[in-house]
Amino acid sequence: MKLKLTVATYSAVVLVKFVCYAITGYLAMLAEALHNVVDLLIFSALLYSEKVSAKPADHLHPLGHGLAKNLSGVVVAVVFITVVAFELFLEGIERILHPSAGRYPEFAVIVLVATILPPALLTLIYRGERSSTEESAFAELINDIASSLGAIFGIYFSSIGYPIADGLASIFIAVLISLNGYRLFKTNASYLLGRSPDESFYERVKAIVESFPEVEDVHDIIAIYMGENRIHLDMHVTVDGSMSVRDADELTARIAKKILQEIPEVAYVLIHVCAEKGKEFKTTYDSVMRRVFKM
Secondary structure (H helix, E strand, O other): OOHHHHHHHHHHHHHHHHHHHHHOOOOHHHHHHHHHHHHHHHHHHHHHHHHHHHHOOOOOOOOOOOOOHHHHHHHHHHHHHHHHHHHHHHHHHHHHHHOOHHHHHHHHHHHHHHHHHHHHHHHHHHOOOOOOOHHHHHHHHHHHHHHHHHHHHHHHHHHOOHHHHHHHHHHHHHHHHHHHHHHHHHHHHHHHOOOOOHHHHHHHHHHHHHOOOOOEEEEEEEEEEEEEOOOEEEEEEOOOOOOOOOHHHHHHHHHHHHHHOOOOOOOEEEEEEEEOOOOOOOHHHHHHHHHHHHH
């Protein structure tokens, strides 16, 4: 609901700013309009990816479609944001080298002030606990307010005899878009490359598993995000070597149930039963397979 409202709001804001640019001719206004086009694409991609990521797992995607949100973030960052930022930067340099004054600066400033209000009000809606997509949307709303203020200063100083301010404002907005693109790329690419939760997650898992008296040790834990707040968890637990297969199977079922109850972000648990303690608390798939081939 929040993202749908944001998309609808920015559709109107983009239209207003393009009309204002056509009337006033300020490059900073064009930069702001294009920046909001980027915002609109980001919010639309996030909205669509939420729909895709909610699809259930299938045989082709056994871990589900949760990473669709991260894929959309990378695509938006690489394909569109960097291109727009680069073009705005070049246009800003051109306007600094060959400055020209815009028209109706008062009208342009009024439009920018008026169009700051919608994102400012939307930030109130995003207050409190936010999902990863909502966190990205909230950060972009703050970013957009900052760039609009930069555009206002650029147009104001251009109107009082400093025409290069229009080009400088355009470059300022281009830099903000670039930073936003880098942030989006870095965060989302990390998940696509198999990001693991922080140390506190592993400690929580360890505490839960070792609360079972039959467990002597937990080791070789591997946890990977397979979507927003969805973790694939793999681990080895050490038990008495004389334990029957049936008892070991029943124990792993109880451990898995307790983990799923106490750590809701865990969506899948795979537990291997061992007769000997392991040397590594956390590990990687490569490390585990190397030991297998040495046996």
